[in-house]
Amino acid sequence: xxxxxxxxxxxxxxxxxxxxxxxxxxxxxxxxxxxxxxxxxxxxxxxxxxxxxxxxxxxxxxxxxxxxxxxxxxxxxxxxxxxxxxxxxxxxxxxxxxxxxxxxxxxxxxxxxxxxxxxxxxxxxxxxxxxxxxxxxxxxxxxxxxxxxxxxxxxxxxxxxxxxxxxxxxxxxxxxxxxxxxxxxxxxxxxxxxxxxxxxxxxxxxxxxxxxxxxxxxxxxxxxxxxxxxxxxxxxxxxxxxxxxxxxxxxxxxxxxxxxxxxxxxxxxxxxxxxxxxxxxxxxxxxxxxxxxxxxxxxxxxxxxxxxxxxxxxxxxxxxxxxxxxxxxxxxxxxxxxxxxxxxxxxxxxxxxxxxxxxxxxxxxxxxxxxxxxxxxxxxxxxxxxxxxxxxxx
Amino acid sequence: xxxxxxxxxxxxxxxxxxxxxxxxxxxxxxxxxxxxxxxxxxxxxxxxxxxxxxxxxxxxxxxxxxxxxxxxxxxxxxxxxxxxxxxxxxxxxxxxxxxxxxxxxxxxxxxxxxxxxxxxxxxxxxxxxxxxxxxxxxxxxxxxxxxxxxxxxxxxxxxxxxxxxxxxxxxxxxxxxxxxxxxxxxxxxxxxxxxxxxxxxxxxxxxxxxxxxxxxxxxxxxxxxxxxxxxxxxxxxxxxxxxxxxxxxxxxxxxxxxxxxxxxxxxxxxxxxxxxxxxxxxxxxxxxxxxxxxxxxxxxxxxxxxxxxxxxxxxxxxxxxxxxxxxxxxxxxxxxxxxxxxxxxxxxxxxxxxxxxxxxxxxxxxxxxxxxxxxxxxxxxxxxxxxxxxxxxx
Numbered sequence: 001x002x003x004x005x006x007x008x009x010x011x012x013x014x015x016x017x018x019x020x021x022x023x024x025x026x027x028x029x030x031x032x033x034x035x036x037x038x039x040x041x042x043x044x045x046x047x048x049x050x051x052x053x054x055x056x057x058x059x060x061x062x063x064x065x066x067x068x069x070x071x072x073x074x075x076x077x078x079x080x081x082x083x084x085x086x087x088x089x090x091x092x093x094x095x096x097x098x099x100x101x102x103x104x105x106x107x108x109x110x111x112x113x114x115x116x117x118x119x120x121x122x123x124x125x126x127x128x129x130x131x132x133x134x135x136x137x138x139x140x141x142x143x144x145x146x147x148x149x150x151x152x153x154x155x156x157x158x159x160x161x162x163x164x165x166x167x168x169x170x171x172x173x174x175x176x177x178x179x180x181x182x183x184x185x186x187x188x189x190x191x192x193x194x195x196x197x198x199x200x201x202x203x204x205x206x207x208x209x210x211x212x213x214x215x216x217x218x219x220x221x222x223x224x225x226x227x228x229x230x231x232x233x234x235x236x237x238x239x240x241x242x243x244x245x246x247x248x249x250x251x252x253x254x255x256x257x258x259x260x261x262x263x264x265x266x267x268x269x270x271x272x273x274x275x276x277x278x279x280x281x282x283x284x285x286x287x288x289x290x291x292x293x294x295x296x297x298x299x300x301x302x303x304x305x306x307x308x309x310x311x312x313x314x315x316x317x318x319x320x321x322x323x324x325x326x327x328x329x330x331x332x333x334x335x336x337x338x339x340x341x342x343x344x345x346x347x348x349x350x351x352x353x354x355x356x357x358x359x360x361x362x363x364x365x366x367x368x369x370x371x372x373x374x375x376x377x378x379x380x381x382x383x384x385x386x387x388x389x390x391x392x393x394x
Numbered sequence: 395x396x397x398x399x400x401x402x403x404x405x406x407x408x409x410x411x412x413x414x415x416x417x418x419x420x421x422x423x424x425x426x427x428x429x430x431x432x433x434x435x436x437x438x439x440x441x442x443x444x445x446x447x448x449x450x451x452x453x454x455x456x457x458x459x460x461x462x463x464x465x466x467x468x469x470x471x472x473x474x475x476x477x478x479x480x481x482x483x484x485x486x487x488x489x490x491x492x493x494x495x496x497x498x499x500x501x502x503x504x505x506x507x508x509x510x511x512x513x514x515x516x517x518x519x520x521x522x523x524x525x526x527x528x529x530x531x532x533x534x535x536x537x538x539x540x541x542x543x544x545x546x547x548x549x550x551x552x553x554x555x556x557x558x559x560x561x562x563x564x565x566x567x568x569x570x571x572x573x574x575x576x577x578x579x580x581x582x583x584x585x586x587x588x589x590x591x592x593x594x595x596x597x598x599x600x601x602x603x604x605x606x607x608x609x610x611x612x613x614x615x616x617x618x619x620x621x622x623x624x625x626x627x628x629x630x631x632x633x634x635x636x637x638x639x640x641x642x643x644x645x646x647x648x649x650x651x652x653x654x655x656x657x658x659x660x661x662x663x664x665x666x667x668x669x670x671x672x673x674x675x676x677x678x679x680x681x682x683x684x685x686x687x688x689x690x691x692x693x694x695x696x697x698x699x700x701x702x703x704x705x706x707x708x709x710x711x712x713x714x715x716x717x718x719x720x721x722x723x724x725x726x727x728x729x730x731x732x733x734x735x736x737x738x739x740x741x742x743x744x745x746x747x748x749x750x751x752x753x754x755x756x757x758x759x760x761x762x763x764x765x766x767x768x769x770x771x772x773x774x775x776x777x778x779x780x781x782x783x784x785x786x787x788x
Contacts, residue, residue: 002650039453047449047669055438055441063640109528113402130660130661131662134503245672247665247667263403267521268496269492273640274639275441275673
């Protein structure tokens, strides 16, 4: 007999996800499919020392239940970290979440009633699409180009749909790789105020820049746009810059939204692991993060450059792509008419290289010629070898 | 301007929760209000050694993203732990959750459509009530006595309401302190099969027994009731027996439910902290848990005995209660006609002792004379002093 599952499960296309997962992690192939940072770059000794310090300084705090809002020393360290990037925030204006994935879940739980419209970028983060759909969201996509989301299209869609909120990954977008220009950032904040529309900024990759730092985050810029913080939510994470395994993210939001998110979090997981939070707090307090970032940035930059050069050389005009200024991804598309990246992915697997087709990243109107390549965990020679195999599969 | 929050938030009575929280954690008073284990009893050195071992044995596994189902060595250790209590389970039949609170959240997300009826004990765990209501559940309560839930009432209510599932805390219930008798456990499993009704067993306290071990868990007994595992879910946790700060719980469920819970968890928090999971796995593998339990059981047993004796001596016939066989709580009620435990709680605070009134633990028909006392974190002399103050407040 089958169990009577909740209706909300019917909103999620699990088949697309299952198909994607079949392409991940097969042994012996070169994988551009993941979205993970490189574990070989983790500061294991720094984390070890931080845990030791946490258990010495405050064992009871690290092992007992903690406040749902987060471990206070960590909230303060996160506020300091954001402040160091020009994004002024008080510890009381943010809560710690179990990865930024939970920040997205709490935004969904707090804001979305079944049938509500939410605007997202096309393409956007796959797990955001499914997360919001589980709460019954009707997702409408805003086009993206090399400078990030098309803000005039965003204005029209806000006007047309009166969405509950707009979700953006403005910096080194996943999967688009695109970064929203400074002028467009300004316009997004002005639009939020003018239309009284909540904007959610998801910013897990902003610190992983290769050359120049990207434009200030929407949260940083919001200090200059009167009234915009009433309509701005910011999600951050230590996952891509320190360790995903700690599951430490955060949510900055207007007070009423934050209070509701805390209430929902109480019944979602009571609190984020205080053990992981106390470790993260000690790590940040010890000042290890700038050094860790200085170590990983050039590695990812070199891998990105290697991939971009190899794509240009080996695939020629058959593949177009955006050279990323940071993050973990190259977003590409097959230029041939009616090209199908899913079929290309299957041929590539046969050649021994994996990546994910782009269609599932679109909540609407999938671009079936698009695909995502991650260079983050692959050594340079393997990147060259993998791209050569891609060219063979073309 | 106020933000357009989701309708589901209106299902939660946050005022009752806020009132409760006002009673918790005031400095300088004796608090019987909490639901926490005693941090002074945590095996800090054991956790320290386990973390060290985790970072030495598998740093990449401990710090990288992990499978949504859980860190495989921990799933195996949990299966072994359950097996040691006669509850045979394969690692593949369980997933790790971010505390058992997340197991409840995933059950709600997976099973409850708005308007669905769920049967719960009256009284039951406050955070379960709110968690399920956020998914739109219509909660109907089954009466509880000293032997746990009234199974004949449960049979009638299943017949009447055709609930999505029945949620029970069969062993050392929170807040009831009651333990379901062996005969009733058998009947619950038979009812599940006969009526094809899913039963959720929440078992965070079962290992905290004072004298004899409690009857086997529903999961352990289900091996003897043909077909019952198709309708049985079991939630476990390390929070009360090792450390709540790790946020390691687990969910055992039929395959289709488990698969949907994994899908939902992917979009809730991607995975439970692998750092905490790898630490917990090393701790269990090192065999530390039996010793830790042998240390905490007599302490809680003595505190429970002290409280029960003091209540009998100081409060006499004015207060009735169930002497618990384990767990963290004494569930009591004022015997005077029309007595109001909320007013009593306010008078008690003035005397310098805190506890929580029982009404919010009832999803329906609150017993306003009831209240919950936790002895877990209070030293014996303070328990005696606190109960004497309660008697003064009567």
